[in-house]
Amino acid sequence: MSLLSRRVLPLGRRVVLGRAMLSTTSYGSPEAASGMVMPPGFNTQAARRTSLNCPKPEARHHADGGLGKTMPPGFKAHVAELDTFTIPDRVTGSRGDRALGKALVDAWRRDGIIQLSMTDTQRQLWKDAYSASKRFFKKSHGEKAACIDSQSYAGYIGSGEEVTDGIADYSEIFTVTKDLDMSEPRVRAKWPCHGPCPWPDIEMKEPMVRYNENLGAEGEKLLQLTELGLGVAPGSLTQYTRDGWHHTRVLRFPPRYATNGKGKEGRGIGSHTDYGLFVIAAQDDVGGLFIRRPAENEKFANWEKSAAGLKEDADDWYYVPPVDGVHTVILGDMMQYLTRNYLTATPHKVGLNTRERFAYAYFHEPSFQAVLKPLEGGCGGMMQDKTAQTSEGIHYGTHFTNMFMRNYPDRITTKRLLAEDRYSLLSKPELRTMDSIPSL
Ligand SMILES: O=C(O)CCC(=O)C(=O)O
Numbered sequence: 146m147s148l149l150s151r152r153v154l155p156l157g158r159r160v161v162l163g164r165a166m167l168s169t170t171s172y173g174s175p176e177a178a179s180g181m182v183m184p185p186g187f188n189t190q191a192a193r194r195t196s197l198n199c200p201k202p203e204a205r206h207h208a209d210g211g212l213g214k215t216m217p218p219g220f221k222a223h224v225a226e227l228d229t230f231t232i233p234d235r236v237t238g239s240r241g242d243r244a245l246g247k248a249l250v251d252a253w254r255r256d257g258i259i260q261l262s263m264t265d266t267q268r269q270l271w272k273d274a275y276s277a278s279k280r281f282f283k284k285s286h287g288e289k290a291a292c293i294d295s296q297s298y299a300g301y302i303g304s305g306e307e308v309t310d311g312i313a314d315y316s317e318i319f320t321v322t323k324d325l326d327m328s329e330p331r332v333r334a335k336w337p338c339h340g341p342c343p344w345p346d347i348e349m350k351e352p353m354v355r356y357n358e359n360l361g362a363e364g365e366k367l368l369q370l371t372e373l374g375l376g377v378a379p380g381s382l383t384q385y386t387r388d389g390w391h392h393t394r395v396l397r398f399p400p401r402y403a404t405n406g407k408g409k410e411g412r413g414i415g416s417h418t419d420y421g422l423f424v425i426a427a428q429d430d431v432g433g434l435f436i437r438r439p440a441e442n443e444k445f446a447n448w449e450k451s452a453a454g455l456k457e458d459a460d461d462w463y464y465v466p467p468v469d470g471v472h473t474v475i476l477g478d479m480m481q482y483l484t485r486n487y488l489t490a491t492p493h494k495v496g497l498n499t500r501e502r503f504a505y506a507y508f509h510e511p512s513f514q515a516v517l518k519p520l521e522g523g524c525g526g527m528m529q530d531k532t533a534q535t536s537e538g539i540h541y542g543t544h545f546t547n548m549f550m551r552n553y554p555d556r557i558t559t560k561r562l563l564a565e566d567r568y569s570l571l572s573k574p575e576l577r578t579m580d581s582i583p584s585l
């Protein structure tokens with residue numbers, strides 16, 4: 146059953162402008178579900194029918210078109226069916242681009258997440274990166290654990306090593322940050338987080354570098370469209386991404402009952418927001434991602450006070466089922482700060498499923514050196530929430546360093562950063578200006 150209403154926009158691009166959500170509760174009693182208040186934009190009829198008549202998971206799967214059937218066991222959540230957009234090859238500022246930008250902004254404000262259809266090239270890039278990821282995570286623990294660097298946070302993170310809100314996550318991760326060799330001036334000057342990416346081999350490096358380049362271009366187009374959708378001047382957002390501190394997390398989640406026994410039982414990744422502008426992600430067909438929709442009564446600002454653990458055990462999460470051939474895009478802390486809470490960072494978490502799960506999350510970020518200031522004007526004066534404003538701005542490099550130190554307190558990189566007092570460099574003027582970064 147499709148509730149999507151589609152409209153063809155100029156330039157032959159297709160964008161879904163209609164509502165496209167189905168929702169239901171899972172594992173709840175029929176009474177509890179029927180008392181549920183549906184957020185605007187949701188298909189209440191379908192949800193009511195589902196919740197009243199289909200209390201059992203099997204029946205529910207049928208009623209929501211099968212999308213909920215991959216939800217990890219033991220979770221209570223609505224099932225999200227999301228708007229899917231197609232991004233043009235180039236953003237020119239045309240009427241079609243403006244309409245698309247507005248539709249993207251509206252969808253993020255409503256759902257906190259959108260889907261982008263993958264091009265044929267992207268499908269291939271994801272396929273290659275996925276194979277490389279599977280190959281890597283099959284290696285012995287010793288081989289994987291050797292992929293570590295004491296200066297950058299790039300490389301392997303073992304299951305249970307990452308900490309979210311004080312609890313170990315069972316994800317296994319390979320993080321990719323800017324790959325800078327030892328002779329690079331910023332590495333020689335011991336800038337925090339700057340150093341090589343300890344790739345295990347060329348078989349891992351090549352497909353991931355290619356995929357990240359493609360996603361980098363996608364991220365820039367998305368930023369341009371977001372500027373158009375917000376009605377702010379071109380460059381208002383893209384000025385910050387020159388030499389952007391883009392990075393990637395290549396993730397594997399063990400099956401639910403095969404974790405290493407650290408911490409509480411069976412947690413994928415706890416509730417958190419990500420740090421920068423957008424996260425463009427692909428996932429395999431297993432399922433595990435949950436998000437929270439923006440809500441007036443949910444205020445957080447992760448750069449001031451940790452949003453990790455937010456509403457972890459609440460019932461009103463939205464499960465994001467795997468959909469073949471799409472990237473999902475959620476928003477990060479810096480997008481929230483820049484837009485004064487008009488676009489909020491998307492809280493999300495990952496549950497462990499009955500099978501192992503692979504995902505690829507590309508983070509489109511400001512430059513490490515960028516000092517961000519909230520946007521002025523835009524959206525007919527709607528971006529006015531002064532609570533999100535820190536007058537001196539936010540230095541992205543400091544935010545990134547704080548977040549990684551918090552997540553990996555015991556990592557060699559954190560220890561070296563502290564031992565060599567690299568942290569104090571973050572306040573030096575040369576780390577807080579983009580003037581030294583050449584224009585493209
Ligand atoms: O596995 C996913 O889908 C998301 C992973 C995630 O939230 C992260 O890497 O920050």
Ligand SMILES: [Fe+2]
Nearest residue numbers: 417418419493
């Ligand atoms: Fe995340």
